[in-house]
Amino acid sequence: MKVVAITGGGQGIGRATAFHFAKAGYAVSIADADAAAGREAAKILRETGAPAFFLRTDISKEKDVAAWMKATVRALGRPDVLINNAGFFRNGPFLKLKPRDFDAVIATNLRGAFLCSQAAARIMAARKKGGAIINIASTRAFMSEANTEAYTASKGGIVALTHGMAMSLAPYRIRVNCVSPGWIEVRDWKLSSRARAPVHSKKDKAQHPAGRVGRPEDIAEACLYLADHAGFVTGQNLTVDGGMTIKMIYAE
Ligand SMILES: NC(=O)c1ccc[n+]([C@@H]2O[C@H](COP(=O)([O-])OP(=O)(O)OC[C@H]3O[C@@H](n4cnc5c(N)ncnc54)[C@H](O)[C@@H]3O)[C@@H](O)[C@H]2O)c1
Numbered sequence: 001m002k003v004v005a006i007t008g009g010g011q012g013i014g015r016a017t018a019f020h021f022a023k024a025g026y027a028v029s030i031a032d033a034d035a036a037a038g039r040e041a042a043k044i045l046r047e048t049g050a051p052a053f054f055l056r057t058d059i060s061k062e063k064d065v066a067a068w069m070k071a072t073v074r075a076l077g078r079p080d081v082l083i084n085n086a087g088f089f090r091n092g093p094f095l096k097l098k099p100r101d102f103d104a105v106i107a108t109n110l111r112g113a114f115l116c117s118q119a120a121a122r123i124m125a126a127r128k129k130g131g132a133i134i135n136i137a138s139t140r141a142f143m144s145e146a147n148t149e150a151y152t153a154s155k156g157g158i159v160a161l162t163h164g165m166a167m168s169l170a171p172y173r174i175r176v177n178c179v180s181p182g183w184i185e186v187r188d189w190k191l192s193s194r195a196r197a198p199v200h201s202k203k204d205k206a207q208h209p210a211g212r213v214g215r216p217e218d219i220a221e222a223c224l225y226l227a228d229h230a231g232f233v234t235g236q237n238l239t240v241d242g243g244m245t246i247k248m249i250y251a252e
Helices: 012-023 035-047 062-075 099-127 149-172 202-206 216-228
Strands: 003-007 027-032 052-056 081-084 131-136 174-181 237-240
Touching: 003 012, 003 062, 003 099, 012 027, 012 035, 012 081, 012 216, 027 035, 027 062, 035 052, 052 062, 062 099, 081 099, 099 131, 099 149, 099 174, 131 149, 131 216, 149 174, 174 216, 216 237
Parallel strands: 003 027, 003 081, 027 052, 081 131, 131 174, 174 237
Antiparallel strands: none
16 A cells, blocks of 8 residues: 655645545555644544554654654555645735744745655655655745745745755656645635635636636645656646636736
């Protein structure tokens, strides 16, 4: 049985991706800083018959990442796929943005992905069977609203980290790609006590050529494609945004 390791798998896109890979026959290891969410996701997975493991992990901390990788190998076996999904959005007016807030976003969203990739790639390289790493970037790596520099920089870094690692890890047959989600509604994929039904206006939907806001399952499907059906694809970014970023907008 193949093993996927997913960061931020307790809620949102990560939880949906964990469930999608379990349905495709993977054993799933979840790292999440939110213990209640991670425990619940792993419990639901096990109730459906999927081997699942969770460890409370702050991916910005080297020790946590090392412990998660070690425990994953012990519980489920060596990872075939790593999905660097954990991330958060914290921003404020650029002229007042505190360096420590900028650092905190980079530490999780970018440095955390580096730490997890290095830990997983060392195991994949030693096993000599190849592997896949999928990073969750964002359309905000390529376009911006004002006052979003920390998040935007972290996601631009993820895109560059992706093609960098694709080169460095190619000799070990490890493919590295990223997915850039657009607007993905995650409210109904939260810890059950916090989950809410999504509500979108006509305008929200019309903003997307696809006619709707994105769902976590859309990103999960893209990840599964990159993991299992994209043997000749590496170093790439796959935008999954319902066409929002290619839509030309004139003032009304
Ligand atoms: N939802 C969107 O519209 C959207 C769009 C573009 C990109 N993304 C990216 O997709 C990924 C998932 O986003 P989401 O909307 O599902 O978020 P979410 O907040 O619903 O879930 C993120 C999970 O990551 C965990 N997490 C955060 N920091 C962590 C840390 N340091 N260590 C371990 N776990 C940590 C949280 O506890 C949470 O369970 C993020 O990288 C986000 O930037 C989301």
